Amino acid sequence: MSAAVENQRTVEIELVNGHGGVDPRKWEDLFLPTPLKLENRLRAQKIEARLSKLMLCGSTLRRVGEVFEKEIEAGLRQQPSSLQMENTYVPELPDGTEEGSFLALDLGGTNFRVLFLELKAGQLLREKVKHYHINDALRLGPGEDLFNFLADCVQDFLVSQSMEKETFSLGFTFSFPMRQHSISSGELITWTKSFNCGGMDGVDVAALLQRCLSARSLDVTVRVLLNDTTGTLVAGAHIDRNVGIGVILGTGSNGCYMERASRVLHWERPHSAVHDVCIDIEWGAFGDNGCLDFLRTEFDDEVDAKSLLVASFTFEKYIGGKYLGDLLTFTLSALARDGLFPADPNFRKLQTSHVSLFEEESCAGEVSRTLSALREACNSDLLSTADALVAQYVAHVISNRAAQLVSVCISTLLKRMDRPYVAVAVDGSVFKHHPRIAKLMNKYIALLAPAHQFSLMIAEDGSGKGSALTAAIAARMATRGVARL
Known part of the structure; x- marks a missing residue:
């Protein structure tokens, strides 16, 4: 300061x-x-x-x-x-011990990205990114078509990097209002921006993406589902451990913060060991x-x-x-x-x-x-x-x-x-x-x-780097034997 x-x-x-x-x-x-x-x-x-x-x-x-x-x-x-x-089920932020190679898929507009990040001791060693465009037919057509296209793009990205045979954890940034059931599952509440895909009522968007990835014989597991605001909080905490609030102030606006777990009623998984959890406020509404x-x-x-x-x-x-x-x-x-x-x-x-x-x-x-x-x-x-x-x-x-x-x-x-x-x-x-x-x-x-x-x-690129970092957090928790929320 x-x-x-x-x-x-x-x-x-x-x-x-x-x-x-x-x-x-x-x-x-x-x-x-x-x-x-x-x-x-x-x-x-x-x-x-x-x-x-x-x-x-x-x-x-x-x-x-x-x-x-x-x-x-x-x-x-x-x-x-x-x-x-909304309870995001993200119970921890980066602490400098994140390790491994991770993918991120960032969907929030007509252009979206697939990213690859390699981390060692919490530091970013390597990053690759590729941009793709979503046409009107996909944005306004059946949701199944959109998610098949997303999986096609992940496959195209991995092939372009000669990594299609490798194993990855993926963080999925889905920047639309959703109801989360765990750190890796959630349902769309409503489409916003220029999207209005049909057939998505009650559909777990992470599970749908996983099904489409698996249909292409890709060894990619969707580990986390989050929005760009949560990603911003995580990306910021990667730079400064004192970060506790994430804010988007751009075309739209939203905020999230680390709340005491005891104050949160919406839990669908055991959480007795959780002290704080990231809450997505959705303050635009x-x-x-x-x-x-x-x-x-x-x-x-x-x-x-x-x-x-x-x-x-x-x-x-x-x-x-x-x-x-x-x-x-x-x-x-x-x-x-x-x-x-x-x-x-x-x-x-x-x-x-x-x-x-x-x-x-x-x-x-x-x-x-x-x-x-x-x-x-x-x-x-x-x-x-x-x-x-x-x-x-x-x-x-x-x-x-x-x-x-x-x-x-x-x-x-x-x-x-x-x-x-x-x-x-x-x-x-x-x-x-x-x-x-x-x-x-x-x-x-x-x-x-x-x-x-x-x-x-x-905090730059929360929707990309933040998503991959959150996947790294989930992997770190798994190595400690912490049950996934």
Whole structure:
């Protein structure tokens, strides 16, 4: 942890606790976005007022945290909750003793990968990867066809590496909501993204993949089934043993963490020797039951109405890269209807990459690329420098809210885990490419959980390396005679 971060956190803790003669009421204001500065101050004031519902103060964020904690508890107790709180049955993280050669299959989008990893004393010695494309017919056809194709690709990969006669354990990253029955079995709950394969109701996806691999006479055993969030946690822990939370902040968003096994009710295997277990929260759906309706704005209503899955993935639509561009569009459109912005952007002309671009230029005190993007999106050459500043402000407001809401979740988990120090492994395009998001998250987590030390770290390729590492963990446990969960 850098001295600058530590000093900043000390100042913020003092503000929270009211030490040093600082008025603790100012803590509320530390969450507000930077004010809009225009020569036309009246216009700036009207815009700020129009967007005020997107600006969350400290007390509102504390309320979100309280709701999140209640939903966590309900989900762990298998009571009605918008959080799935899925038991992944992953009871350990990398400890530096992982050995052997492993395969990983990473399925989460139209492009997927087969990977080979060789580990010795926990260190990665060799890695091979091959990418494959899934066409529309496979993504929308029978599930059996998709899984036969996956097995064909594993076979193609092994043949290309002259390893088709060798024996492997495989980690299967299946980045769709599922109900797990063990570390190596689980059923699809619902397809998301661009997939909608039929015939998958009640099907164990790991067993189906195993059957397809065995039909090709491949000596490959599916040892673990996990999603990319769990993989991110495992990949992060391979770098830093203090990692206890994994977060995806990209096109979508999700989190997982190491929970005390005694707090988890959903077990289908003996677990008396398990101290902690990884819980997949599936926080993208946080609020689907209405518990976050107090946050919702008219702009969020428009984003939801135009989304593929209406009235679902409520929380993800506040923070996910798939939606921030639409939120920028609809917010500028509302300002245009009120005469506070000169033109209405065309739908889907502004993407989440533009949110990052506008923020980047705002940080640098520039507007040229913002102005160019706006003129193209609005099909108008009439926009001015002041209009570019307004668009940058809107991008900042929605980015600030996204950072706040992710920080609420992480700070709640830090308090729940109550460890002296926790590293948080994060992956995803929004976290890696947005110029402000990491700094804002560091600030807000410190404000919301001032007594808990933490750090944010990028964990690359959790869906690939994390999957293979989890297979290595399962193999390590087997050598110790630990029954597979």
